[in-house]
Amino acid sequence: MNNSVNYLLRRLGFYFVAAWAALTLNFFIPRLMPGDPAAIIFARFRGKLKPEAMNALRETFGLTDEPLLGQYWSYLKSMLQGDLGISIAYFPEPVTSIISSAFLWTIFLAGFSLIISFSLGTLLGSIIAWNRGGKLDSILPPSLAFIGAFPYFWLAMVALYIFGFELSWFPLGHAYGSDVTPGFNIPFILSALHHAALPALTMIIVSLGGWMLSMRNIMITTLGTDYISFAHAKGLSSRLIMLRYAARNAILPNFTGFGMALGFVLSGALLTEIIFSYPGQGYLLLQAVRAQDFPLMQGLFMTITFAVLAANWIVDILILFFDPRTRT
Amino acid sequence: MDYIHNSIFTRWITGIIQNRKAVTGVGIIFLFIVLAIFGPFITQDPTAFLSTPLSPPSWEHWLGTNGQGQDVLAQTISGARQTLMVGFTTGIMVVLIGALIGGISGYYGGRIDNLLSLLINVFLVMPGLPLMVILASWLPPGPGTLTGVLVLTGWAWNARVIRSQMMTFRSRDFVSAAIVSGERNIRIIVIEIMPRMLSLLASSFIGASIYAIGAQVGLEFLGLGDVSTITWGTNLYWASNDMALLTGSWWTFVPTGLSIAIVSFALTLINFGIDEVTNPRLISERVWRENIPRDKAVNGITPVVKDHE
Numbered sequence: 001m002n003n004s005v006n007y008l009l010r011r012l013g014f015y016f017v018a019a020w021a022a023l024t025l026n027f028f029i030p031r032l033m034p035g036d037p038a039a040i041i042f043a044r045f046r047g048k049l050k051p052e053a054m055n056a057l058r059e060t061f062g063l064t065d066e067p068l069l070g071q072y073w074s075y076l077k078s079m080l081q082g083d084l085g086i087s088i089a090y091f092p093e094p095v096t097s098i099i100s101s102a103f104l105w106t107i108f109l110a111g112f113s114l115i116i117s118f119s120l121g122t123l124l125g126s127i128i129a130w131n132r133g134g135k136l137d138s139i140l141p142p143s144l145a146f147i148g149a150f151p152y153f154w155l156a157m158v159a160l161y162i163f164g165f166e167l168s169w170f171p172l173g174h175a176y177g178s179d180v181t182p183g184f185n186i187p188f189i190l191s192a193l194h195h196a197a198l199p200a201l202t203m204i205i206v207s208l209g210g211w212m213l214s215m216r217n218i219m220i221t222t223l224g225t226d227y228i229s230f231a232h233a234k235g236l237s238s239r240l241i242m243l244r245y246a247a248r249n250a251i252l253p254n255f256t257g258f259g260m261a262l263g264f265v266l267s268g269a270l271l272t273e274i275i276f277s278y279p280g281q282g283y284l285l286l287q288a289v290r291a292q293d294f295p296l297m298q299g300l301f302m303t304i305t306f307a308v309l310a311a312n313w314i315v316d317i318l319i320l321f322f323d324p325r326t327r328t
Numbered sequence: 329m330d331y332i333h334n335s336i337f338t339r340w341i342t343g344i345i346q347n348r349k350a351v352t353g354v355g356i357i358f359l360f361i362v363l364a365i366f367g368p369f370i371t372q373d374p375t376a377f378l379s380t381p382l383s384p385p386s387w388e389h390w391l392g393t394n395g396q397g398q399d400v401l402a403q404t405i406s407g408a409r410q411t412l413m414v415g416f417t418t419g420i421m422v423v424l425i426g427a428l429i430g431g432i433s434g435y436y437g438g439r440i441d442n443l444l445s446l447l448i449n450v451f452l453v454m455p456g457l458p459l460m461v462i463l464a465s466w467l468p469p470g471p472g473t474l475t476g477v478l479v480l481t482g483w484a485w486n487a488r489v490i491r492s493q494m495m496t497f498r499s500r501d502f503v504s505a506a507i508v509s510g511e512r513n514i515r516i517i518v519i520e521i522m523p524r525m526l527s528l529l530a531s532s533f534i535g536a537s538i539y540a541i542g543a544q545v546g547l548e549f550l551g552l553g554d555v556s557t558i559t560w561g562t563n564l565y566w567a568s569n570d571m572a573l574l575t576g577s578w579w580t581f582v583p584t585g586l587s588i589a590i591v592s593f594a595l596t597l598i599n600f601g602i603d604e605v606t607n608p609r610l611i612s613e614r615v616w617r618e619n620i621p622r623d624k625a626v627n628g629i630t631p632v633v634k635d636h637e
Contacts, residue, residue, distance in 0.1 A: 018450045025459070033466045149592035151542050153549060154564065154585035161573055172574075260452055267457030271546050275568075285461060289550050297465060301458035308455050 004320050004327050011316045015309045022305045026298050027075050031068070084299035089291035095299035098284065103303065105175050106280035109196050110269035113203040114262070121208045122254055125215025126247040130238075132220060141216070144209030152268035156202045156275040163198055170198040173277030199276045207265055214257060219250040252323050259312040266304060340527070343605035350601025356594035360587070364408035371402035374558050382570070382577045392579035394563075395570025403563055404583045411560040412591070414471050414544050418478045419537030423529055425479065426486025426536075431517055433487070434494025445491065451484035460543065464552040474553060478540045485539075486532045493528055497521050527606035534599045538592045545588055560584045 078085075084095035128137040147155070164172045176182065176191040222228065223246055231241045270282030277283060281300055288296040320326050344350045372378060377397040378389065385392045391400035433444035460477045467473040497503060506516045522529070541560075547553060548561020555562050567581040 014446075014449065015453075017446065018453050021450045022454055026462070029462055030466060145596060146589070146593050149538075149596060150585060150589040151545055151549075153546065154581065154588065157564075157568070157573060157581055158578075158585070161576070161578055165573060165576060263453065263455035266455055267543075267546070270457055271549065274550070285458065286550060289461060289465060289552060292465065294462075294465070297458070297462050301455075301462050304455045304458050308453065312453060 007320065007326055008313075008316060011313060015313055019306065019309055022302065023076065023079055024072075026301060027072055030294070079302070084302065085295035087293055087296045087299075089287055089293040089296060095295050098296065099281070099299055099303050102280050102284050103307075105278060106269070106273065106282070107307075108192075109199060109273065109278060109280060110203070110266055112196070113200040113269070114207070114265055116200070117204040117207045118211050118254075118258060120204070121211025122215045122247075122251060124208070125212040125254075126219050126242060126250065128212070129216045129219035129223065129250075130242050130246075132216075137216075141209070141213055144205075144212060148206055148209040150206065151271075152203065152206050153271035153275050155206055156199065156272045159198055159202045160275060171195050175279050195276075195278075199272050199278055203265075203269055203272055206268065210261070211254065215250060215254050218253050219246060222246045222250040248322070252319065255315060255319055255322065259315040262311050263304075263308050266308065340605055344601055347601040347605055349597045349604070353594040353597030353599075353601060356590060357598070360408055360591055360594075361412065363405055364412055367405035368402070368409070371405050372399045374398060374402035374406045382572075382575055382580070384577070385579055391583050392577070394577075394580045395566060395572070400579055400583055403558055404560075404587055407558050407560045407563050407584065408587065409559075410471055410557060411541060411544065411588075414474050414478070414559075415537045415541040418475050418482065418540035418544075419533045421475070421479045422482050422486055422536035422540070423533045425483040426490050426532060427522070427525075427529060429483070430487035430490030431494050431522070434491040435498055435513065435517055435521075437495070437498070441491075445488075448484045448487045448491070451481070452488065454481075456481040456543065457546065460547055461550065461552060464547055469552065469554040470557075471554075474544050474547065477547070478543055482536060482539055482543070486536060489532060490525070490528065493525055494521065497524065527602055531599045531602050534595045534602075538595045541588060541592060560588055 082096060084099070087093055087095050087098055090098055124140065128134070128140060131137060160170075160172065163169045171177070171194065173195075175195050176188060177195070180188040180191045182188055228241060228246055231245050236245075270280075270285055272278075273280045273282030274286045281304060284296065285300055287293070288300065368374070372389075375398065378399055379393045379397055381393060381395050381397045383389065383393045389399050389401065391404065394400055394403065429444055429448065433441045433448070460481050463477045463480065464473055467476070503516060503520065506520050511520075544553075544559075545561040545564065548555075548559055549564045549568070551565055553559060553561050553565070555565060563584045564581055567577075567584075570580070572578070572580040
């Protein structure tokens with residue numbers, strides 16, 4: 001028990017370091033760039049911004065006449081209070097409130113597709129490893145590897161073109177229809193699911209192959225170990241050996257990979273959201289890039305980083321349950 | 329020493345020449361590089377306004393025209409130049425940085441390793457795209473910015489792989505022997521160990537190039553590249569800006585996307601090939617497969633990893 005607590009605290013310590021590194025990068029990137037960041041921003045927005053917006057911007061970036069260390073300190077303080085500054089594109093709305101309304105949609109879309117693709121990929125990986133050399137094993141890996149070679153967002157474009165534009169099976173964008181009222185009612189939930197289906201499907205198809213291949217490779221190694229032969233010798237049923245004996249052990253490295261791949265998959269999800277005009281973080285990112293809304297961009301970087309770190313910690317806790325070795 | 333190196337290299341090179349996957353992959357990549365270099369001299373001017381915008385494929389324009397009335401075929405071919413250039417440059421730099429940091433971390437161990445692997449893990453866990461977006465939006469748009477941003481966000485994965493490989497080499501006898509005989513650490517790393525990691529470095533380079541091509545296209549698609557140049561990423565950026573989807577002009581985004589996928593897939597094939605030729609586990613598997621009839625290969629004597637042919 002003590003060891004598990006130790007392990008979790010150690011991981012938590014690492015995430016704090018990572019969060020601090022992200023915060024620091026976020027602070028120094030504008031200041032390390034050639035030229036004066038304030039001058040760059042103000043030159044770009046001359047005439048477009050009201051004086052009060054300019055002042056808000058100055059404060060957001062801490063671009064005051066304070067020495068650098070003082071600026072850094074007040075920046076950290078305001079970040080810890082959850083103050084991400086004020087958006088330029090949506091002036092005078094604070095970045096925090098813009099991001100929080102979009103955040104749930106991303107969690108909904110990316111979270112569900114990630115979980116589905118991870119579970120489905122892992123299951124398929126164990127099955128084709130068990131029947132290696134079979135029909136499924138010779139078709140699935142190469143075809144999914146080929147699909148995985150496409151950029152996420154490009155496949156989303158094609159899917160939107162075929163199933164949304166040509167066949168009109170799915171809506172062309174947004175998170176729910178204009179005819180439903182957001183809330184906990186059946187028409188809204190159905191509409192939200194209908195709108196999420198196609199983006200989710202494209203993300204699942206692109207990322208499925210990776211989980212499947214890594215699970216397959218680890219599973220085949222596991223199937224070669226002595227305790228599996230012993231289980232066969234005991235006469236246990238194939239299904240029991242496959243799922244309870246082999247897959248349970250083989251899934252561990254895949255779990256660790258899950259945490260690492262999270263940032264990568266999320267990046268793909270952000271681009272997919274843009275194609276489907278899905279009102280999540282990715283869509284905000286595009287708006288921020290178009291309007292050169294630096295506070296919003298940096299706020300998105302911070303929230304996405306924190307979300308990934310939190311998810312990694314949850315994965316650590318799960319590993320603790322699945323892998324007894326971390327508990328001893 | 330030289331004798332061993334030579335025999336390994338000859339074996340690998342003949343192996344790769346005989347490997348179907350690697351040869352297919354290399355062929356495709358070679359074709360794309362030749363097209364990227366010489367193609368633009370043959371095709372129509374990719375920047376000129378040639379015909380009605382968004383006209384479908386025809387005899388004059390094999391792949392139609394885009395929203396600016398430019399020839400899509402010419403754009404796809406000349407777009408390969410910068411995209412492949414940035415992709416492969418990033419690949420090389422990522423491997424160099426990965427080998428440097430991962431190699432030092434794995435070789436020296438101890439406190440240096442603790443510090444460097446902390447750095448590697450921090451960069452691994454940070455989500456790449458938002459960080460790239462911030463960096464690219466502050467810097468002037470262009471291939472230099474793209475390369476720098478991709479290297480900064482992409483080096484950590486390779487460093488991690490190279491570090492763990494280095495750690496296994498560090499404990500081998502030949503390294504201990506070199507240390508005892510008084511060779512300098514730098515010499516041991518560069519002359520003794522790195523050549524033995526060549527297949528890992530090669531596949532790291534290919535993996536990093538795949539990542540760089542994909543991420544670069546994504547960034548340019550967001551509008552963070554130089555939108556006045558012609559690359560695969562800006563092609564897709566303009567396709568989406570010119571409402572290609574809502575007007576049903578599939579020819580503006582399908583050729584570019586397919587090219588990206590074919591290049592990535594070809595690189596993956598080369599990686600499979602390198603793995604099959606240089607991975608001892610897969611070599612022994614091939615020996616197994618050649619000597620044991622398929623129907624006899626049941627649990628117990630089935631090779632550890634089986635490829636999917």
